[in-house]
Amino acid sequence: YVLLSHLHFSVRLSPGLLGLLSQARLHSIAAEKKNYLQEEPTSSHRRNASQFDWALMRLDNSVRRTGRIPKTLLQKVFDNTCHSGSPGGNQALLLLRSCGSLLPELKLSERTEFAHKIWDELQKLGTVYDVSHYNALLKVYLQNDHKFSPTDFLARMEKGNIQPNRVTYQRLIAAYCNMGDIEGASTILGFMKTKDLPVTEAVFSALVTGHARSGDMENAENILTVMKEAGIEPGPDTYLALLNAYAEKGDIDHVKQTLEKVEKSDLYLMDRDLLQIILSFSKAGYPQYVPEILEKITYERRYIPDTMNLILLLVTEKLEDTALQILLACPISRESSQNDFGSFFLRHCVTMNTPAEKLKDYCKKLKEAQLHTSPLQFTLQCALVAQKLDLAKVLMKALKEEGFPIRTHYFWPLLVGHQKEKNVQGIVEVLKGMHEIGVTPDQETYVNYVFPCFDSIKSVRAVLQENGCPHDDNVFSQAELRSKAVNGNLDYILSFLVDLAGVNFYCVCSNLLLLLQCTHFLSYQITELLYKDGRYCQEPPGPTEAVGYFLYNLIDSMSDSEVQAKEERLRQYFHQLKEMNVKIPENIYRGIRNLLDSYHVPELIKDVNILVEREKTDSRKPSSSDLESKLEKLKAENQPIGDILKQLIVMLCSEENMQKALELKAKYESDMVVGGYAALINLCCRHDNAEDALNLKREFDRLDSSAVLDTGKYVRLVKVLGKHGKLQDAINILKEMKEKDVPVKDATVLSFFHILNGAALRGETETVKQLHEAIVTLGLAKPSTALSSPLVTLYLEKDDLPAALESTIDCYEKYKILPRIHDVLCKLIEKGETELIQKAMDFVSQEQGEMTMLYDLFFAFLQTGNYKEAKKIIETPGIRARPTRLQWFCDRCIANNQVETLEKLVELTQKLFECDRDQLYYSLLKLYKVNDDWQKADAVWNKMQEENIIPREKTLRLLAEILRNNNQEVPFDVPELWYEEEKDCPTSLPSPVEVNLQQGLLNACHRRRNKGKHAFNIFLTAKKQNIVFDNETYARLINLLLMKDNSTQAMQVKDFAETHIKGFTLNDAANSLLIITQVRRDYLKDALTTLKTALDLDQIPSRLAVTRLIQACALKGDTESIHDIQKLVNGLEDSIGLSRMVFINNIALAQIKNNNIDVAIESIENMLTSENQTVDPQYFGLAYLFRKVIEGQLEPALKKISIMAERLANQFAVYKPVTDLFLQLVDSGKVNDARALLQRCGAIAEQMPILLVFCIRNCQRPGKAPVMKSLLELIPELIDKEEAYTCLMKSYVFDNDVTSAKALYESLTAKNVKLNDLFLKRYAVLLKNAGESVPFTEPPESFEFYAKQLKESKETHL
């Protein structure tokens, strides 16, 4: 029955499909046009990808966008690969594959040369080649028409102990055939037959070419018959071979006939194939037939890159007129002014030295054809980049004729090239050219590009005169002055200052700023001169104003990274100014403070602060804080008990004691406050007690109708009420959420989904519908696919397919989404509901486009095992890969272990345009791994070669893992293995010189003197003599240099070691040190890379290094990097010793720095109030965040954080944040703010464990006595705790604060506290040192003794 219905189905759908297919094509072309010039969304990819993924992506993107790889890009990737020191097999494969037709800008011979260079270089670096590499090299030879001896090639493989496979033989046959050597091809064919390898279409296509090139067209044509007899239908590849053969002979008639024949068959020649025919015609000298083939090209959007590739190739082959012909035929959108499609052509013409007059003509034609808005300007730019002065001059003259101004800076690119080489003659030529065009050099031209080439400015004048380059004397002198300033000629400027004094202060100042800016030279001499020399500041404001203004402008003129880099020098500078008694006014100080803040260097503020001219104001009002009494006591005294009642209820709630809490509420109903109700409501919801929850909510509203619960509580209410059939009440809660503007977060929406889905699974139609309706119409959540899927689930669960489809369509009509369409489709196909399928498909294609419809249908057919139908769908012309949809389906298959389905998906998408084959094979391997199926995994490796796919490292690793797990040999090189083997290889014995130098270096490292200078010098000596030390020695040297903060030299050593010792890597400690150094120097990107490298090596970086990096990112507001780090160290947190709080604190700080205060607060609050907390609120320490916010004087943030902390305390009984905030306020001397906070939130005083930890930590550092004193004043109860008073004493002793120590001792003895010996010993020593008498017998033993005693006594207590 099922089969029959399929047959019926495919017949019914086919005519419709045909129409859809052609529409789909149009649709996708339109979509592509829109996206063409937009950049690829690659950033997030790039960061997570390994070196190889990065390279692959760069090359791949280039190919996809432009049909080619620029030589510079390939060179760059190659250099990077070599530099990484350990090029893997797949990297080699990637590079080799790129050396063929993907390099149309290079001559064929140069391409092959490049491939050989890569081959040899990588081999030297230790890359191990396998059969896939030889096959890739063969492909390159074929693409580059490289003449070589196939037998030699086979011999080479044999020597390398590599077994050729089917792909190798196929390509060797093609090589013989390209040379017209049928005999050679037959020999290889013989090999294949003896090895029982199948003869594929590829072999027959090659034979067509072979016969044709040997001059035997008849036999070439006959191959097709032979094929058919052998049971292989000639496909597009065979016909293309035949077409090319005709084209090479200039036989347009046969080409046309054959094309017609193909058109009539059900075969389909792609544009790419037609372009091949054009190339064959052009190269064979028959450009006259090109237009006839161009007519047949459909110009499908996806073939534009191929067309570009061909155009470039033709230019390279000096067939640029044909190239232009093809370019002009390209149907590129001509309306958009941004579209300068012809650029690639013009640029390449410039590179290939197309004659200037021809180029001018091309520019004109491109402009007329609207293929370029400003072709002359663009070509000029190319000429300038390529340093082609003569061409540039012709183009500038042409531009001038068109009335376009020729500006001075057009000549700078030409000058800069000569300047780098100090080529005086070149410079003179350009200056002459400027004169010729009628452009006068300006100051910048002289200062930046001309002067640097000469020894002195005098000689410039002379040379210019000699060569007859006229110059404006005025401009020239100004340039000279400026040049002096730029070069930091302090003496010159100082004399200049003295001479000009009193003329115009600000004018002088501007020059000074220039000087400082250019040289980064912070000269207090200059500042002093300004401050002390009355001549500069005769005006009323006086020197204070002038210097302040100067400093402000100095900092203003520096960039943030400059200020960050020069932090220490600026600090010294400010202190120098302080010593010179220089003062600045407070208002200017505030300006500087804001600047420093915006530069993220708040650390410097305090250093500027010391310069401020003002009296110290410190208003400390002593006030007493009250203690709360216990509930009954208050009640008895007829006092208000609201607060304490609330606290009690909150506590009961946290103990889940609903009974008692409700009783208490009933008893003291009149004293209930909002907070108590909130906690109770939540408790009842948790206990699924809808009745009481609803009643409490009503009482809550009566108490204060404006009071707002937090989001979580509302959601829980909705859930409980909905579940218990109180639908209207639930909706009322939703309405209230809207009215009171309760914040709805992602988590809230997820909760809504779960509420709805639960109801759907229980089959509660009304509940689902009404709640969904309310949520959406109230605007609490967007009607997303996920949120709306329960509407469909309802019917799918009941197997009511028409209603399910109806519901999905209904969702689309209302909300433009199609929830669960895949599941609906699958069920429809399973049940053979053809009419409903037709309906669904019509609807989808009409509403969401054919492409979406095709994918929906494709997946549904795959899922239900209708592979034939699936194949038809995915072969639709114009369809292209949609990576996210494909990945979605792969993941689904893996999750459900659907091996066959996934295999079919991979098979059917082989020719899908822009399909990431490796990614699909990777998914397939993942599934094979789950099933431990090594045979199938091994087959994947062969298939990938045949498809010419470069596996990513992760794919290879996965494949190797599967094979190894099954005790199979791995037929390729896996990098990690190779290095382990390498270690065991004995190296040749070092010479005595080497040993001596190495020993010397190690000794120098050991002594650690001179910042490692000595050791580094030995390294340099050895380097000169080409002596290479062992791993260990370099590692030691690098560590030393890093410790001495010589990161530049350290990197130098590292680079040398990496290039000379295979597999040299820094160890854990060195990488950690490197990260710390990089962070200190503000090279955060590099630090991040180092971290990645370390983690890739399975190292565990130090906690300090990771923390420093995270903190530095946070101070920069770089949330993204912190998230990246979090992902990188995911799973290693415990080994590193990294608390989740580090991330939480720093992400929040970064968000605050970005002015996203609300986001930061919301996410913290969310973490603390959500049901599945990842960090126990007790350990949710935000002290770091608070400290940074306070230090940074980020007032708005501080205010909001404070509100958050109080809310958490009052509504959720989470007291840790508010206590931390309080302590940080105390710690930073904001005692008044701390006091106010304490008054608002008395519970802080009860957080003894937190307070005590603070005491214990603080008393270990000097200078904390005032903080401890303030804390004791604010919370006098602290003194009752032994830990606290011990810490206090310790702190006072640390800071030699005898007075406070005495007061402490006296208050304790007044309370009759029994003091321990350690405490007394400390106090006694303090008194003795201060020359005072000790009022008790000093404990006789040592500190250690009493410390140990105290510790032991505590342990026995436990």
Next chain:
Amino acid sequence: MAASAARVAVALRTNIGRPVAFVRKIPWTAASSELREHFAQFGHVRKCTVPFTGFHKGMGWIHFSSEEELHNALQQENHIIDGVKLHVQPQKPKALQGDQTSDEEKDF
């Protein structure tokens, strides 16, 4: 429209005291004098910087003398020089590095 205005307002708040426009996608044919000329219509251009090393990198900074002037410039939808549309946004604190030429005024 309202949203973009709000974004501008937020950005302005973070840059108090530094009314600087950050300009991207400057065509290679234009340099600081062309920029200065264009932006003069919105107010007094205190400083205009376009870093050069042979070519510039398409980026520049316009220092206005007041927030209002910066705001005027940001309000304008299209900024076109030599037929190319510039991208203008308030400056986030960011580095000004490299060999740069600026026509900073001598009498600030």
